[in-house]
Amino acid sequence: MTDMAVEGLIIDGARTGASDGGIIDVHDPSTGEMLARVARATKADVDRAVRAARAAMESKAWGAMAPAERGRIMYRMAHAIRDRAEELAVLESRDNGKPLRQARTDVQVSARYFEFFAGVADKIMGHTIPLGPGFLDFTIREPIGVSAQIIPWNYPIQIGSRGVAPALAAGCAVVMKPAEDAPMTALRLGEIALACGLPPGVLNIVPGVGEEAGAALASHKDINQLTFTGSVEVGIAVAKMAAENVVPVVMELGGKSPNIVFADADLDLATQGVSTAIFQNAGQTCSAGSRLLVERKAHDALVEKLVARAKTMKIGPGVSDPDMGPIISKKQLETIEQYVKIGEQEGAKVVTGGKRPTDSGLRGGTYFQPTLLAGVTRGMRVAQEEIFGPVLAIIPFDDLEEAAAIANDSVYGLVAGVWTRDINKALTLAMRIKSGQVYVNTYGAGGGVELPFGGYKKSGYGREKSLESLATYTQIKNVCIKYA
Numbered sequence: 001m002t003d004m005a006v007e008g009l010i011i012d013g014a015r016t017g018a019s020d021g022g023i024i025d026v027h028d029p030s031t032g033e034m035l036a037r038v039a040r041a042t043k044a045d046v047d048r049a050v051r052a053a054r055a056a057m058e059s060k061a062w063g064a065m066a067p068a069e070r071g072r073i074m075y076r077m078a079h080a081i082r083d084r085a086e087e088l089a090v091l092e093s094r095d096n097g098k099p100l101r102q103a104r105t106d107v108q109v110s111a112r113y114f115e116f117f118a119g120v121a122d123k124i125m126g127h128t129i130p131l132g133p134g135f136l137d138f139t140i141r142e143p144i145g146v147s148a149q150i151i152p153w154n155y156p157i158q159i160g161s162r163g164v165a166p167a168l169a170a171g172c173a174v175v176m177k178p179a180e181d182a183p184m185t186a187l188r189l190g191e192i193a194l195a196c197g198l199p200p201g202v203l204n205i206v207p208g209v210g211e212e213a214g215a216a217l218a219s220h221k222d223i224n225q226l227t228f229t230g231s232v233e234v235g236i237a238v239a240k241m242a243a244e245n246v247v248p249v250v251m252e253l254g255g256k257s258p259n260i261v262f263a264d265a266d267l268d269l270a271t272q273g274v275s276t277a278i279f280q281n282a283g284q285t286c287s288a289g290s291r292l293l294v295e296r297k298a299h300d301a302l303v304e305k306l307v308a309r310a311k312t313m314k315i316g317p318g319v320s321d322p323d324m325g326p327i328i329s330k331k332q333l334e335t336i337e338q339y340v341k342i343g344e345q346e347g348a349k350v351v352t353g354g355k356r357p358t359d360s361g362l363r364g365g366t367y368f369q370p371t372l373l374a375g376v377t378r379g380m381r382v383a384q385e386e387i388f389g390p391v392l393a394i395i396p397f398d399d400l401e402e403a404a405a406i407a408n409d410s411v412y413g414l415v416a417g418v419w420t421r422d423i424n425k426a427l428t429l430a431m432r433i434k435s436g437q438v439y440v441n442t443y444g445a446g447g448g449v450e451l452p453f454g455g456y457k458k459s460g461y462g463r464e465k466s467l468e469s470l471a472t473y474t475q476i477k478n479v480c481i482k483y484a
């Protein structure tokens, strides 16, 4: 398939090849077939993109645009994303492997980010501060400047929009580096922005390899802010790069989020919630509910229901809209397999799944069965480390105290779920759990654009989504006036 056209980077409003002609071959993980060829940004390309963003910040076209007009462009982007929803969903599904209906949701959430923040663009306000007679003091929230955004492959269009929309609302310019494994919908977002009237240079998209384009972006001297979504290890590395230039960072990292189910819960509802929380996107979700803490009295009944559900799940290519698609790459598939072995060596028991499916129709792709590991104890590696695959670690508990202790026995703190009919248990745990979000009798909120999202502990710092994210993309200037 070497005659496949190469998709260019988007820099300063134009498509361009990489400075050294480098190309990334993008594969469909459902089949292993080549999906696209994309220019691979070099350090020089990243530098060009940052300079284009800087020039846009200083231009009249963007720098002096009325906030309401920024909002209008963003509303147009939301409409354009919805107009192209099916095409974008199919592309996301082929690029990442996720079931089509999950990709469709991702696209709607992406549109919703632009819609939500479009309405915010002309409502970013400062304060007046009472300093006493003879003074007028006020604050202005100015755009922070050039925002560098490094995103992962697991929810490209959602996570891309999550960072770009508030940045544009605030009046920033953006250089986004999508992940090498799934860069396609980020490029479409760049196209849509230009077609909707966003001035050239305001949103630049530079797919590339982490160590090359990612590192060049994170260490660039002329960025003003960095939003990083990915693993803890790379997060620490890029934060150090940004620190050299005193550039503030938002870190959206990993998780080992607990779903805590009490015996008094609606077990059918909990089964559905727990199962979706771990198997959505084949478990490749930062906020996956990858630990199930279940009250011992309900353990057997809940596990039975979860096994029954897992066994009926259809595995297949993303575009055939199965219940679960493939794992993003062979390397990630091997990591997951390795973790299942580690769990067994530690004394956990595979109650369903644990292997690659054997159907001949799935041979080209990188698939793994939905897997439940019972008999897990809190100190095991499978209870502590992020597997990033469809593997649920099941840990029994006897009372609320023990549930809280196990839930907090993690270096991570991204999301937690509590399933109970007792409001006192639910609220006590909501207050005690150290994580950025807590859900009661539900898990996730259909994208949760309106809700602050971010980590405690090693899950990161800073908040995305919601009005809270504006703090990331603005800086405060205080003006103090003395009058006679």
Ligand code: NAD
Residues within 6 Å of the ligand: 150, 151, 152, 153, 154, 155, 159, 177, 178, 179, 180, 208, 209, 210, 211, 212, 213, 214, 215, 216, 218, 229, 230, 231, 232, 234, 235, 237, 238, 251, 252, 253, 254, 255, 285, 286, 287, 386, 388, 414, 459, 460
């Ligand atoms: P990753 O850290 O390997 O890669 C993330 C991004 O960083 C990619 O764009 C990659 O190219 C880039 N990168 C890699 N090495 C780099 C380097 N040396 N310098 C600069 N950039 C570099 O993560 P991944 O495997 O793509 O994603 C999985 C991880 O992301 C999981 O840990 C998951 O929990 C986390 N994640 C977190 C959130 C969140 O919102 N908290 C969302 C999605 C994924």
